[in-house]
Structures are given as structure tokens and as C-alpha cells.
């Protein structure tokens with residue numbers, strides 16, 4: 001049985017994934033300098049993965065007889081992932097990615113809980129699968145963060 005909480009979380013996650021695609025794409029393009037290359041490469045790889053997440057979420061919404069949202073429902077939230085004014089400020093992008101991944105991890109954990117409560121194992125499986133990817137991204141960027149002295 002699906003609930004409004006489940007479809008709301010699926011919709012929120014869909015929008016977040018697309019915002020992530022946009023900000024990873026932008027930051028993978030704009031960063032400069034010797035510290036930037038690995039981070040840009042990693043962001044580049046994650047773009048497709050985040051897009052795949054959006055597609056899986058959209059398909060699940062369709063199965064639940066709901067439509068994934070169009071751009072007019074879009075609400076931007078990732079303030080810390082905006083391209084830095086100083087394009088060599090790789091650290092700010094790393095911090096922004098960690099924040100975005102933390103946020104995604106929180107959303108998928110809520111979705112797992114809501115799906116479990118509603119006895120919706122298929123949505124739960126979708127959320128667990130995507131959560132595993134987000135945790136892997138988080139670990140990778142936590143590794144990048146270690147290269148920078150804490151401030």
C-alpha cells in the first residue's frame with residue numbers, strides 16, 4: 001500500500017537528484033588547478049549515476065500511478081554546491097558534495113522507514129539500492145576532504 005508520505009518522498013528525491021546532476025555537471029566543468037582533476041573526474045562519473053537514480057524514482061512514481069514532477073515544481077536547495085567564485089576552491093565543492101550526499105542519505109533513510117511502515121517492499125528496495133550508491137559517494141568525498149587541512 002502506498003501512502004502520501006511515500007510519494008512525497010519519492011518526488012522530493014527525484015527533484016534532489018536532478019538538482020545534484022546540474023550542480024555536479026557545473027562543478028565538473030568549472031573547477032581549475034592541480035587539486036581539481038580527481039574531483040572533477042569523480043563528479044563526472046557521478047552525474048550518470050545520479051541521473052539513473054532520478055530515472056528509477058520516476059519509474060517507481062509511475063508504477064504508483066503518480067507522475068514525476070516537471071521543472072515548474074523545481075525548488076533549489078543546494079546552496080553549498082553552487083560553483084565557487086574562486087574556481088580553484090575545490091574544498092568548497094567537496095564540502096557541498098558531502099552536504100548534498102548527507103541530505104540524500106537522510107531522504108532515502110526516511111523513504112526506507114516509510115516504505116517499511118506501509119509494507120511496500122518494492123519502494124523499500126529502490127531506496128536501499130540508491131542509499132548504497134549515496135553512501136559510496138559520501139565515502140569517496142570524505143577521502144578527498146582529508147587532503148585539506150580543517151579550518
Ligand SMILES: [Fe+2]
Nearest residue numbers: 017049050053
Ligand atoms: Fe543519487
